[in-house]
Amino acid sequence: MNKKLEFQRLQDAEMKTAAQSFYTKMQRRRTVRDFSDQSVPAEVIRNALLCAGTAPSGANMQPWHFAVTTDPKIKIGIKDAAEAEEKTFYTQRAPEAWLDALAPLGTDEHKPFLSTAPVLIGVFLKKFTYTEDGKRLKNYYPYESVGIACGLLISALHHSGLATLTHTPSPMAFLNQAFARPKTERPYLLLVVGYPEENCQVPAIEKLPFEDIVSVVGEQTQEYFK
Numbered sequence: 001m002n003k004k005l006e007f008q009r010l011q012d013a014e015m016k017t018a019a020q021s022f023y024t025k026m027q028r029r030r031t032v033r034d035f036s037d038q039s040v041p042a043e044v045i046r047n048a049l050l051c052a053g054t055a056p057s058g059a060n061m062q063p064w065h066f067a068v069t070t071d072p073k074i075k076i077g078i079k080d081a082a083e084a085e086e087k088t089f090y091t092q093r094a095p096e097a098w099l100d101a102l103a104p105l106g107t108d109e110h111k112p113f114l115s116t117a118p119v120l121i122g123v124f125l126k127k128f129t130y131t132e133d134g135k136r137l138k139n140y141y142p143y144e145s146v147g148i149a150c151g152l153l154i155s156a157l158h159h160s161g162l163a164t165l166t167h168t169p170s171p172m173a174f175l176n177q178a179f180a181r182p183k184t185e186r187p188y189l190l191l192v193v194g195y196p197e198e199n200c201q202v203p204a205i206e207k208l209p210f211e212d213i214v215s216v217v218g219e220q221t222q223e224y225f226k
């Protein structure tokens with residue numbers, strides 16, 4: 001069964017303005033590591049999560065689960081577990097090259113933001129969907145699908161005026177227990193959400209220019225992009 005697509009066709013001028021202003025807005029997104037403890041409106045979080053749920057996914061299996069908490073006890077539990085894992089990562093497990101790549105970001109095993117930030121979202125990936133009648137259905141392209149959903153979630157939160165940190169404590173198995181999720185779901189990342197602390201600093205990093213991330217293929221295309 002199909003239904004009519006509700007496509008919103010814009011005029012060229014509107015499209016250009018929309019594309020420019022979205023890019024300008026997204027350019028301002030930065031990963032924040034110093035959060036204020038100020039609470040954020042639940043409605044904003046709810047809509048951002050709904051936005052994540054609109055993501056495309058392999059065979060529309062929607063292989064994601066978002067576990068959200070504002071509970072101080074749960075956040076402290078996550079902080080303690082993450083710091084324990086990260087301590088062994090930074091002092092024992094991380095190869096030298098990885099530590100070198102992280103050095104400009106100034107990250108270490110201390111994760112105070114996990115209890116300071118008002119909202120933590122645990123993102124879980126489901127390799128299978130279990131139906132109510134006990135069937136196990138394979139999910140297609142779950143990694144790609146969940147990655148896209150996370151991109152929408154981060155963009156929606158940024159668009160709504162909130163800052164995020166994409167956190168991947170290594171390993172993340174403790175998140176199943178912290179968020180009371182079954183072992184069949186794989187922790188994918190932990191999104192820290194809130195307002196930046198006043199005078200928050202971020203690493204002075206640059207994004208690659210267009211020419212370095214895009215190849216314009218074919219003479220006609222080169223003409224098109226002129």
Ligand SMILES: Cc1cc2nc3c(=O)[nH]c(=O)nc-3n(C[C@H](O)[C@H](O)[C@H](O)COP(=O)(O)O)c2cc1C
Pocket residue numbers: 029030031032033105107165166167168169189202205
């Ligand atoms: C999959 C992924 C995992 C990340 N894990 C961490 C992390 O564990 N800790 C951290 O401080 N930043 C983490 N980051 C944030 C990156 O360091 C950050 O996105 C990058 O330095 C670019 O900065 P920007 O987000 O401000 O553009 C992660 C980002 C991604 C996409």
